[in-house]
Amino acid sequence: MQVLIRFDVSDPDAFGSVWQETGERRGQAGLTQLQMWREEGASATWVLFDAGGRESVEEWLSSETALRDQIGGSKAHYLRTV
Template identity: 40%
Template sequence: MSLQLLCRFEAGNAASWQSAYDEKSEERGNAGLSQLQIWTGADTGSAIWVLFAVNDRGKAQKWLDGPARLSDGQIAEAHFLKTA
């Protein structure tokens, strides 16, 4: 069974969000997260979804509670998912 994390960010500007997101790659790695996919909303560029593979749920939760917050964009939703 694999565990994944789906996060929806609300970003005012997708380009500056990407820059802030990229700067946090080491923190995500330390939290046991590996990026699998990024999507933007088809109708609005302000919603960005990111899917991660999760190695350690506890570390991932700590990341959600702190460093996941980016300077340009907050997590609006986060869901841990497992394959069925």
């Protein structure tokens, strides 16, 4: 399963720094980062992951306190290949 998550960030550079510091916790949650994009002209950062399951993604999103200070919101889109 893949998950594409949009993070609404006010400071992309600060978000990027915290993102690098929290990689181990993403791995423990079964998330493997495949790609990251910054939306041009907007405050969104999009990240595509390979994920072990929806439940682990939701648990990680709700427990990731270090990122919470850097984001104004997030939205996860769960994807599968057709």
